Amino acid sequence: MEAFGLLLHGFAVLLTWKTLVLMMVGLVLGIFVGVLPGLGGPNGVAILLPLTFTMDPTSAIVMLSCIYWGALFGGAITSILFNIPGEAWSVATTFDGYPMAQQGRAAEALTAAFTSSFIGSLVAVLLITFLAPMISSFALKFGPPEFFAVYLLTFCSFVGLGREAKHKTVISMSLGLLLAGIGMDTVSGNLRMTFGSPELLRGINFLVAVIGLFGISEILLTMEERLALRGHAAGISLRVVLGVWKDLPKYWVTLLRSSFIGCWLGITPGGAIAASFMGYNLAKRFAKEPESFGKGRIEGVFAPETAAHASGTSALLPMLALGIPGSGTAAILLGGLMVWGLNPGPLLFVEHKDFVWGLIASMYLGNVVGLVLVLTTVPIFASILRVPFAAVAPMIVVSCAIGAYAIQNAMFDIWLMLGFGVVGYVFKKIGIPLAPFTLALVLGNRAEDAFRLSMIGSGGTLKVFWSNGLVGSITTLAIVLLFWPVIDGLLGRVGWTQGARATSQ
Amino acid sequence: MRITVKAVGAAAALLLTTPAFAGWEPAKPVEIVVAAGAGGASDQMARMMQAAIQKNNLMKQPMVVSLKGGASGAEALMYMKSSEGDPNKVLIAYSLIYMLPLSAKIPFNWRELTPVSVVALDQFVLWDNSAGPKTLKEFVAAAKAASSPFKMGGTGSKREDHVLTVFLEQKTGAKFSYLPYKSGGEAATQLVGNHTEANVNNPSENLEVWRAGQVRPLCVFDKERISYTTKVTETQSWADIPTCKEEGVDVQYLMLRAMFLPGKVTPEQQAFYVDLFHKVTQTTEYKEYMEKQALKPIFLTGKDMVQFLEEDDALNKSLMTEAGFVAK
Numbered sequence: 001m002e003a004f005g006l007l008l009h010g011f012a013v014l015l016t017w018k019t020l021v022l023m024m025v026g027l028v029l030g031i032f033v034g035v036l037p038g039l040g041g042p043n044g045v046a047i048l049l050p051l052t053f054t055m056d057p058t059s060a061i062v063m064l065s066c067i068y069w070g071a072l073f074g075g076a077i078t079s080i081l082f083n084i085p086g087e088a089w090s091v092a093t094t095f096d097g098y099p100m101a102q103q104g105r106a107a108e109a110l111t112a113a114f115t116s117s118f119i120g121s122l123v124a125v126l127l128i129t130f131l132a133p134m135i136s137s138f139a140l141k142f143g144p145p146e147f148f149a150v151y152l153l154t155f156c157s158f159v160g161l162g163r164e165a166k167h168k169t170v171i172s173m174s175l176g177l178l179l180a181g182i183g184m185d186t187v188s189g190n191l192r193m194t195f196g197s198p199e200l201l202r203g204i205n206f207l208v209a210v211i212g213l214f215g216i217s218e219i220l221l222t223m224e225e226r227l228a229l230r231g232h233a234a235g236i237s238l239r240v241v242l243g244v245w246k247d248l249p250k251y252w253v254t255l256l257r258s259s260f261i262g263c264w265l266g267i268t269p270g271g272a273i274a275a276s277f278m279g280y281n282l283a284k285r286f287a288k289e290p291e292s293f294g295k296g297r298i299e300g301v302f303a304p305e306t307a308a309h310a311s312g313t314s315a316l317l318p319m320l321a322l323g324i325p326g327s328g329t330a331a332i333l334l335g336g337l338m339v340w341g342l343n344p345g346p347l348l349f350v351e352h353k354d355f356v357w358g359l360i361a362s363m364y365l366g367n368v369v370g371l372v373l374v375l376t377t378v379p380i381f382a383s384i385l386r387v388p389f390a391a392v393a394p395m396i397v398v399s400c401a402i403g404a405y406a407i408q409n410a411m412f413d414i415w416l417m418l419g420f421g422v423v424g425y426v427f428k429k430i431g432i433p434l435a436p437f438t439l440a441l442v443l444g445n446r447a448e449d450a451f452r453l454s455m456i457g458s459g460g461t462l463k464v465f466w467s468n469g470l471v472g473s474i475t476t477l478a479i480v481l482l483f484w485p486v487i488d489g490l491l492g493r494v495g496w497t498q499g500a501r502a503t504s505q
Numbered sequence: 506m507r508i509t510v511k512a513v514g515a516a517a518a519l520l521l522t523t524p525a526f527a528g529w530e531p532a533k534p535v536e537i538v539v540a541a542g543a544g545g546a547s548d549q550m551a552r553m554m555q556a557a558i559q560k561n562n563l564m565k566q567p568m569v570v571s572l573k574g575g576a577s578g579a580e581a582l583m584y585m586k587s588s589e590g591d592p593n594k595v596l597i598a599y600s601l602i603y604m605l606p607l608s609a610k611i612p613f614n615w616r617e618l619t620p621v622s623v624v625a626l627d628q629f630v631l632w633d634n635s636a637g638p639k640t641l642k643e644f645v646a647a648a649k650a651a652s653s654p655f656k657m658g659g660t661g662s663k664r665e666d667h668v669l670t671v672f673l674e675q676k677t678g679a680k681f682s683y684l685p686y687k688s689g690g691e692a693a694t695q696l697v698g699n700h701t702e703a704n705v706n707n708p709s710e711n712l713e714v715w716r717a718g719q720v721r722p723l724c725v726f727d728k729e730r731i732s733y734t735t736k737v738t739e740t741q742s743w744a745d746i747p748t749c750k751e752e753g754v755d756v757q758y759l760m761l762r763a764m765f766l767p768g769k770v771t772p773e774q775q776a777f778y779v780d781l782f783h784k785v786t787q788t789t790e791y792k793e794y795m796e797k798q799a800l801k802p803i804f805l806t807g808k809d810m811v812q813f814l815e816e817d818d819a820l821n822k823s824l825m826t827e828a829g830f831v832a833k
Contacts, residue, residue, distance in 0.1 A: 010587075140694065140697055140698035142698065143695060143700030144684070144700065145699060156821075181574065183576050184575070184576035184577045184579060184609065185662075186577065186661060186662060186685055186686075186687055187662055187685055188662055189577065189608050189609060189661060189663035189664065189667075189685070189830075190608075190609055190660030191579075191609050191610070198583045198587070198612070201575065201576040201579050201580055201583055201611075202573075202575030202576050202579075202580040203575060203576065286625070305621070322690075322694050334543050334573075335543050335548055335552055335570065338548075338549050338553075340553050340654060343712065343713050344713070345712075345713025345714060345717060346714065346717035346719065347713060347716055348713075378516065408573075408575075408580075409571075418710075423597070435807050449687070453684050453685075456682050456683075456684055457656050457682060457684060457700075457701075459653055459682075
């Protein structure tokens with residue numbers, strides 16, 4: 001119960017008018033930067049960081065983390081309304097969120113996204129509050145083989161559990177892995193596939209690719225098909241919100257599963273992005289009618305958003321306790337901490353109790369206040385869809401271009417974004433799924449590094465992936481998931497599972 | 506040659522205009538370009554400068570930190586190279602300016618940039634897990650006796666950490682498997698988690714885990730001990746760490762931390778930054794930072810700096826060649 005006392009102390013630190021006002025300001029700013037595609041959390045926090053230098057550390061971090069929560073909430077808005085994910089982990093939200101918006105259920109999708117974000121973060125914060133010391137020692141168990149096993153698990157679950165044709169998933173994933181290899185190779189220190197071009201040195205930025213693949217290609221498709229956004233009849237009222245909430249208990253398994261996956265991957269440093277994809281895939285796997293996923297199913301919004309926010313929140317723990325940022329935004333927050341002379345590390349929890357517990361308390365308050373704030377503004381955002389396409393499309397393209405440029409201040413990235421827009425358009429036309437491509441692009445490098453480091457460490461034997469219980473069970477699970485359709489089919493034949501009839505098809 | 510002329514010009518301009526600002530000052534926010542990822546030693550230093558400048562009102566325009574750690578820092582170098590004539594960007598450089606062009610054939614030469622000042626020298630320390638051997642001798646003996654080579658973590662490949670590992674092998678006869686991580690922070694955590702046996706991190710990168718008693722410093726790669734005597738842990742200060750030479754392994758390496766402007770800026774612009782960073786080194790923020798992170802304070806500019814850079818370049822080149830890291 002020591003944690004409980006400390007948490008109350010944290011609230012006491014926090015509950016002053018000044019911090020509450022800063023909190024509101026941070027949330028509103030965060031939602032704004034979150035809504036602009038590409039600008040997102042990391043840039044928003046980076047721009048506003050110097051504002052906080054003159055504040056005391058606790059107020060400063062409360063404001064910054066509220067910008068972070070705001071941006072997380074805001075990121076879901078563009079994913080759902082325009083099919084443009086703001087952060088890496090919003091990608092899976094577009095799969096069902098965007099179709100829902102097209103069917104005129106934008107308000108419902110937004111409510112579902114915000115609510116599940118709230119639930120995911122809440123579970124993660126509870127975890128941080130009560131299990132912080134245990135979790136940081138768990139994260140230390142991760143060496144290169146364990147990291148590789150987690151990435152392998154993500155890739156395998158995609159191939160094994162995805163509904164798309166397996167060969168198309170593999171093609172898409174391989175292309176992503178290929179592009180991920182561009183740039184400096186950390187392990188050998190050599191350049192790869194840069195063809196002497198200085199622009200290619202830094203590799204292909206994931207967000208630039210995503211803005212093009214999802215945002216620009218969607219504009220192209222819409223132009224070809226009908227020159228109108230399909231969501232004009234978005235129903236907007238308190239009834240919608242209450243309606244979604246009333247249905248929540250029906251999805252408790254999905255919410256719980258996604259929260260668990262999110263927390264688990266979030267405390268694995270760098271695992272946050274994988275979480276939303278896994279949450280989505282597993283929800284699809286265990287659903288009664290998996291074919292309805294991707295066509296505007298509310299569960300397809302609940303699952304990835306819950307997982308993403310659970311992991312996004314629990315990712316702050318390795319940052320505080322180990323100094324390893326789990327996401328781009330967490331990395332900027334890390335820089336901020338150092339300015340105030342707070343060095344993340346095992347002693348932060350001991351030496352700066354006020355700060356740490358103030359931050360944790362602000363996660364509770366920021367989440368509640370943020371939820372209320374975004375829910376009251378759902379109607380405003382959903383009504384964007386009523387604006388004629390001819391007026392909205394140029395604005396989307398411009399904000400995509402600004403976003404792509406702002407990530408690395410590079411003109412080249414705008415061309416890259418347009419190129420990916422065309423690639424995305426072609427992929428959609430020939431039915432190649434985009435998700436495995438983006439997943440491979442974001443995790444490819446890390447998976448490769450982890451694999452090669454494991455090999456250097458083990459002297460080249462694959463046994464290292466079964467060298468202890470933790471890595472062994474993750475690797476085995478990955479392989480089981482990869483061959484799941486086959487295994488499920490075999491089990492079904494001998495009458496062991498009922499899932500067989502849904503999948504052998 | 507061009508650089509030398511420019512540097513002399515700048516020094517002259519500084520003499521003429523001190524103590525007030527030279528005629529020029531930035532009209533828009535100044536970008537401090539970091540050639541490494543978030544949380545690394547360069548980033549921490551940039552944040553310290555950003556705060557020192559803002560808190561002491563050393564400049565009217567704000568300073569923003571821009572992280573360009575892509576391609577092991579090559580991104581930042583190319584960015585500076587392509588910003589010729591832009592006086593609103595300052596690079597916080599370290600030994601990668603010599604090493605990257607050699608190992609990865611990056612088309613970059615620090616002589617194309619405008620040197621401002623060397624602001625610090627960074628140390629390297631050999632660390633092991635606090636459950637591991639207690640002295641360098643025991644560590645070397647254990648490494649030699651081990652059935653598979655000891656794993657040495659470090660930042661990047663064919664860089665400072667990797668070079669130090671190669672020289673450690675040469676001088677001791679022990680074999681190490683070098684594991685290149687993306688950052689010093691990662692190398693630190695991996696050592697704490699016992700995934701590696703040792704690392705050669707900068708003091709700042711291992712400070713927190715040392716204070717928490719999770720790692721142990723074995724020796725510092727310098728000819729003399731670190732001067733700071735304030736206790737960092739319960740029992741030890743930086744000055745208590747022996748040099749590797751004292752322990753019988755003569756490997757030395759210090760790394761520069763220096764500020765550069767892009768090429769083709771005016772002497773007035775250069776003079777402004779020389780003055781600015783000189784003022785930064787006078788602030789309490791800088792002094793506290795030097796001590797906390799166990800950096801060697803130094804301030805070189807003008808001719809002295811160019812001479813230092815040339816010598817340092819030659820040294821790094823010979824180390825890289827000897828280690829076999831120069832790309833053909």
